[in-house]
Amino acid sequence: MLQNDLIIRTLRGEKTERTPVWMMRQAGRYLPEYMALRAKYGFFERCQTPELAAEITLQPVDIVGVDAAILFSDILVVPQAMGLEVELIESKGPNLPEPIKTTADLKRVRVPEVEETLGYVFDAIKLIKQQLNGRVPLIGFAGAPWTLLCYMVQGKGSKTFDEAKIFCYTQPELAHQLLQMITDTTIAYLKGQVKAGADVVQIFDSWGGLLSPADFENFSLKYIRQIVAALKDEVPTIIFAKGAWHSLESMAATGALGLGIDWCITPQLARQMAGNNITLQGNFDPAKLMSPIPVIQKEVKEMLKGFGPGLHIANLGHGILPNVPVDHARAFVDAVKAFTW
Template sequence: MTGSELPHLLRVARGEILARPPVWMMRQAGRYMKVYRDLRDKYPSFRDRSENADLAIEISLQPWRAFQPDGVIMFSDILTPLPGIGIPFDIIESKGPIIDPPIRTQEQVDNLHPLDPDASLPFIRTILQTLRQEVGNQSTVLGFVGAPWTLAAYAVEGKSSKNYAVIKGMAFSAPDLLHSFLGKLADAIATYVCYQIECGAQVVQMFDSWAGELSPQDYEVFALPYHQQVVKAVKAKHPDTPLILYISGSAGVLERMGKSGVDIVSVDWTMDLAEARQRLGPAMKVQGNMDPGVLFGSKDFITERILDTVRKGGGQGHILNLGHGVLPGTPEENVEHFFTISKQVDQLLAVQA
């Protein structure tokens, strides 16, 4: 397949300079869409929706049918691979993930086993292969995974947390235990990323959602080495597949994210995108970074913010996205406007020039 036949997002992720940045949204399949809420009412278990291939495919394609984004990300959860290494979990709709018992001892870590995706995650192959068939070269199919620190935080805390006291307590009082756990998670995640690529994912995003809670010095000890471990293992097998790293609240560790080995750093909305590009250096591609709350504004306001973001993106090596996921309650017509304007942005900027 020649470069011009590849989908728009994949071409930019691999370094091509095109007339406009490709565009998709984190959490673009989800609660803001009525068709999703209707399906959720019929199938109330999140794991049923994400691990039943037919349902996950349908949910993944809902925003693509409605808005034609340049990226279609599979509907799943960052915790999905954990049972495959021996950590069961549940997701309660109003409470979030629950892991019981949480991981607190070396014996528990020692009892974990390597991930065999075909045995424990066979639905992933069906989901990704079908998405590739459905969208063809009209859009890029994205996979995603959780990063070791964030998965460890869920597993050690046993649930979502506001202060991360349990895992930080382990980090600072029993670091060898935590490092052994993080190393096993990194091995499993690398295996899972490779599996997603082999099943059809063209780009994979790694979410380290809770790493922004680490100080820069602790990020360098408990997050960055395991990003590097995952990326190194994946690139050894799939050197041409672009990898994205996203951390919420990442302003304090931005340059360190650039040392992870990924191809693209996804920037949240709490920092200026032009400043982020300057801090990361010219070789690093970026994704982001419009505040999801902007989508509650007027259409004119949304348009201006899109144009401002694209200007600050610098005209190359930029994937347009939100700085976090679409918020529940976001008007669907505003999401539609976001995608419509984003695909006309080169023309609009030319008029203003």
């Protein structure tokens, strides 16, 4: 049914004609077409209106020619569905006015009925699948429980998420209760995405790298493992735990078919740690998309050679930056497509 299933075949470990490519945060502010819709509708309005979410999801497929679409939404729709107020403040980022700090606060959150609270996402997925008409696979996603806890406790973005960490270290029982509630919600949510038509799911643990290896196991991977186990007979899953390269071996053992890596580890070392049976995804430094196009072309080749043929999905090591010229994003994608062994 899919005309381009390079990503699915790569995740399954099959040989493909070339390395597939997509970019994290590929639907976003570097696209003038996205900015035009952003000027007219609020952020969560764009997420909650299936027609808008579908249009934004398809933009990078049409404009830069990536090998997968990723659902336009946000990881913070889950805390919203669990009962917390979440707003996105222009040029400041997410804000949760009443974060979780105490046992009493935890009583304000629940494991919701996902059809009721997140049905708009499932509707968007159905519409996207219709509009894609099999051109490329659709990636669904959710935040990892640890990364969602960071926002639910800290209440806003942070470089260190110290308040979230202190919450975990001083009130571990409460933290584990919250992490389990997020996990249960996420499993139902991702199963709903798959039922609606998502072909692959990615778990974003953007703040996994803030934890020591032992704390990453205890507060993050323990819960990611449950999510992967619940999904693994349905669709391929990809875990992207930024900065948590120390745990690639244990992440590979979860049953996920793909592991995202950032640019702080070489493909060779990542391969050595993750073993030979899992697809690696990454790991171009997003800031390098600001380099002149010939430099991008050269560095893409280096990256592809570093990973070697097969078991690799080309991507950035984190989300694309808002100021990247569209022709640079396209040059990145085209350079991957043009590469032959």
